[in-house]
Amino acid sequence: MSSDLPLPAYADIEAAAQRIEAATIRTPLLENPRVNDRLGGRLLIKAEPLQRTGSFKFRGAYNFISQLSPDQRRAGIVAWSSGNHAQGVAEAARLLGTPATIVMPIDAPAIKVANTRASGAHVVTYDRIKDDREAIARGLAEREGRTAIPPYDHPWIIAGQGTIGPEIVDQAQSAGASLDAVIAPCSGGGLSSGIATAVKAISPGTQCFAAEPAGFDDLARSLATGTIQRNERLVGSFCDALLAPCPGNYTFALARKNLDGSLVATDDEVAGAMELAFREFKLVVEPGGAVGLACVLNGALPIQGRTVCVVCSGGNVDGEVFRAALATAARRTA
Amino acid sequence: MSSDLPLPAYADIEAAAQRIEAATIRTPLLENPRVNDRLGGRLLIKAEPLQRTGSFKFRGAYNFISQLSPDQRRAGIVAWSSGNHAQGVAEAARLLGTPATIVMPIDAPAIKVANTRASGAHVVTYDRIKDDREAIARGLAEREGRTAIPPYDHPWIIAGQGTIGPEIVDQAQSAGASLDAVIAPCSGGGLSSGIATAVKAISPGTQCFAAEPAGFDDLARSLATGTIQRNERLVGSFCDALLAPCPGNYTFALARKNLDGSLVATDDEVAGAMELAFREFKLVVEPGGAVGLACVLNGALPIQGRTVCVVCSGGNVDGEVFRAALATAARRTA
Structure with missing residues (x-):
């Protein structure tokens, strides 16, 4: 059924936004002046763990x-x-x-x-x-x-996830921020390609990136080679939500058109990002939801002198895993 | 200097709201249908951990x-x-x-x-x-x-904390909810008496409660006796933010006028509330910030068939303490 539909465009994302508005939460864009000072740039966190069901999905x-x-x-x-x-x-x-x-x-x-x-x-x-x-x-x-x-x-799925894009641009504008870059976690690519499609339409000067766990960088390799590449492993990342085997046909086509690249972070860097979200933003983020933030903190996406919006995409993490992530991050900084 | 000032009234809270508006965050009111189903009522969480500096202060x-x-x-x-x-x-x-x-x-x-x-x-x-x-x-x-x-x-402090009151009433109305009760953590009483002063002015039918840690229930005992009572101990609660020795003169006068009572929860119940906020609301809440939620979960404030707003007042908790709270809660439910 999906093969007949064209690639989703910005108008489809606008229509999706109207369709879902009453049922979804317009999640806040969080900011912390202390973190900004430390990073030397402006970090905006789109808090999708606060979305209904705890993620953008x-x-x-x-x-x-x-x-x-x-x-x-x-x-x-x-x-x-x-x-x-x-x-x-x-x-x-x-x-x-x-x-x-x-x-x-x-x-x-x-x-x-x-x-x-x-x-x-x-x-x-x-x-x-x-x-x-x-x-x-x-x-x-x-x-x-x-x-x-x-x-x-599927175009309807991608358009739905893409509704985060216009929210970010609008909320950043209200906060007096001009967005240099947006980064979102990527498994199959529905979220990152949907957001990029919207952001490039409204704010063409804003860079758009996906973020993947190290060793599961199928999108980065697909973009580099121009053809869809698969991950070698299907298990073994801390980021349980980001284990799709490869980009989809729709998502890859949109990614090639609208993404400026896909960046990578290690499991330990993801644990560090979860700890920062906990400590400075009071937000529970699951491993897969924190990989974009990890790509800012590890320097893959430079923030100095710039404004970067990171989508934290979900917060559905078991207590035991969360405790382990905080402990890992504490050991790294000790 | 403060002894000359009259008790703060709703007009002072309105003026404070205007004064602080540009500098503060209008923190979201969170809701989770699954939690509501389980409680048989409507639970609204005012998320002050997302406030600037991580608390209402x-x-x-x-x-x-x-x-x-x-x-x-x-x-x-x-x-x-x-x-x-x-x-x-x-x-x-x-x-x-x-x-x-x-x-x-x-x-x-x-x-x-x-x-x-x-x-x-x-x-x-x-x-x-x-x-x-x-x-x-x-x-x-x-x-x-x-x-x-x-x-x-101090009236200026109480009026500032009280600005949460009109926000709650307004946000509840936007969510189609009619508030039966509001509960807020209490140490010296600035937050709970400020909120109650505002809420009773705008929504006189809404009950207003303070929440205290067991063993540090100076306000509950002060309200019961009609005179200011002190806590026997000044240390020893899990709720590090709620250790003021006794209600203040201003806060007690307002509490007597506007609060319907002060409820109590144990440290273990507070840990359970922190775990619920983590799991279902993706919100980091510190022990003292979770005592109001604990008073709903332990039944002190009935929610069945009603709509209750709980102020989670802060999220500044060390990783080690947070991990211990999640572990305590896991042991209790195991």
Whole structure:
């Protein structure tokens, strides 16, 4: 179904913004003068952990399901996800009265599985290494007449996630800031390509970057080679939300057009970013949600004398993992 | 100087709101449908950890210093505080170009001392048990011609903290909620009495409560007896920000007039509230900032079938303490 649709443009993101406005939270843009002093630039944090379901994924999910026909909504939807898309889809489905089945990896964070169930979704688990989650989900969709909601490679999903772009530009303007660069975490690329598509349309002088975990830099390598590259491993990053095997067709096409590059941070740098978000912004950020911030703190994206907006994309992290990240960061600075 | 001023009224809070508007953050009112379902009521969280300096104290400090004469501002200010008032005063002084000296307990959280210094203030330490911090500060003020800024018992401070009240009522209205009750943490009572004064003026049907740590319930006992009661101990609560020895004269007079009571929670219940704020609201709340939430979760303030706004008043907590709180909460629910 998605193959017929053209690449999403800024007008699609504007339409998505109207569609989701009443159901979503206009998350705040946080700033801390002390941090700015230390960095020698202006750091703005778009706080998507405060979004409904604790991550940006609710935006795309709600934009998608609200475009289904009454018949499609009655028949239900199915999605596959390591956790945040699962929660976003489950909650959007609940609000829009659609039965949801979600295919999740057996090692997904407990908090993400519990929350998906709490929104009333039926959860089916799979093994990240042995099973093909998309095949399981598409099989279910076919057998039960459900609509499959892909996690990133669909124009409706990308347009939904892209709604963060105009919010950032508008909020930065209200704060008297002119944006030199925006950076957002990247797994399959729905968030980063959606935001870049919006930002380049409204503020063409602003650079747009994706951020990936070291060793899972499929987008960086895809942009470098001009063809879609896969990650060698499918497990093993601290950033559980950023383990998509490769960019999608839609997201890669948009990334080539609108992204200025994809930057990389290590797991330890991500833990340091989570600690900074905790200490200076009082915000809980999950590992995958902090990789953009890590790319500013490790110098991959220079901030000195500039204004940089970092999207912190989610905050669904188990207490044990969060405690370990704070402990890691404390050891590094001790 | 403060003894000449009348009790602050709603008009003073309105004036304070105008005075501080450009310098403060209108912190968001957070809500989570899943939490509401579980509680059987509507829980709104006023997220003051996202305030400048990480707590509500900036409001009162900025309202106070901005009313000083040019001569007084040049001569500088002095304040005594376990940490959040210190940071609020230091940052407000920096913004308004006033030299600041802050008297802090030697066992104040490291993060609070470091942040106070980072705002350019001179820090003088004291011993909570042996020394009289107010005497040290007032001595300094006299010797150096500085203005002393009390942590809570002054109409300008109370009016500044009270600005949270109209924000809550306005934001609740925007969210389609009619407030049955508001609860705010209480140490000396500036926050809770200020908010209650505003809320009772705008929304007389809304109940207003203070929240105190068990064993440090000086306000609850003062309200019960009709005279100011002191805490037996000055140290030993997990809630480092809530250790004032007794209500102030202004704050107690306002509390008697406008508060419907003061509720109590144990340290373990506070740790549980910090964990809920972490898990469901992605918000870092310090122990003293979470005692109002703890009073909802422990049933002291009933929420079933009602709408309750909880002020989470600050988020300045050391990583080690936060990790310990999450671990305590995990043990309790295991």
